[in-house]
Amino acid sequence: MARKPESNPFTELFEKFGRDLNLPMVDVEKMLESQRKNLEALQKSAAASAAGASELIDRQRKNLEQALAEVAKVAESYRAGAAPQEFMAKQTELARKSFDTALKNVEEAAEIVRKASDEALEVLRNRIRESAEEIRRNFERNK
Numbered sequence: 001m002a003r004k005p006e007s008n009p010f011t012e013l014f015e016k017f018g019r020d021l022n023l024p025m026v027d028v029e030k031m032l033e034s035q036r037k038n039l040e041a042l043q044k045s046a047a048a049s050a051a052g053a054s055e056l057i058d059r060q061r062k063n064l065e066q067a068l069a070e071v072a073k074v075a076e077s078y079r080a081g082a083a084p085q086e087f088m089a090k091q092t093e094l095a096r097k098s099f100d101t102a103l104k105n106v107e108e109a110a111e112i113v114r115k116a117s118d119e120a121l122e123v124l125r126n127r128i129r130e131s132a133e134e135i136r137r138n139f140e141r142n143k
Contacts, residue, residue: 041127045120052116063105
C-alpha cells in the first residue's frame with residue numbers, strides 16, 4: 001500500500017494564507033528556468049569580459065615586442081665614433097615615435113576594453129529585459 005506523504009502544518013498554514021489573500025501561486029519550474037537563464041547570462045557576460053582581457057593582453061604583448069624591436073633598430077644603427085649630434089637626433093626621433101606609439105596603443109587598449117565591456121553589459125541588459133518580460137507575463141497570467 002502506497003504511503004501518503006506526511007503533511008506539514010507549517011506549509012499548509014502558508015498555503016492557506018496565500019489562498020485566503022488570493023496571492024498568485026508560484027511556478028517553481030518557471031522560477032528555476034529563469035534562474036538558469038540568469039546564470040547563463042552571467043556566464044556569457046564573464047566570457048565576453050575574459051575574451052576582452054585576453055585580447056588586451058595579446059595586444060600589449062605585441063606592443064612591447066614592437067617597442068623592443070624599435071630600440072634594437074636604433075641600437076644597431078648607432079655606430080661607435082658617430083657624431084654626438086647624430087646620436088641625439090636618433091634618440092629624439094625614437095622618443096617621438098615612442099610617444100606617438102604609446103598614444104596609439106592606449107587608444108587601442110581603451111577601445112578593446114570598451115568593446116568587451118559593452119558586449120558583457122549588453123548580455124546582462126538583454127537578460128534583465130527578458131526577465132522583466134517573464135515577470136510581467138506571469139503576473140498577467142495570474143491576475
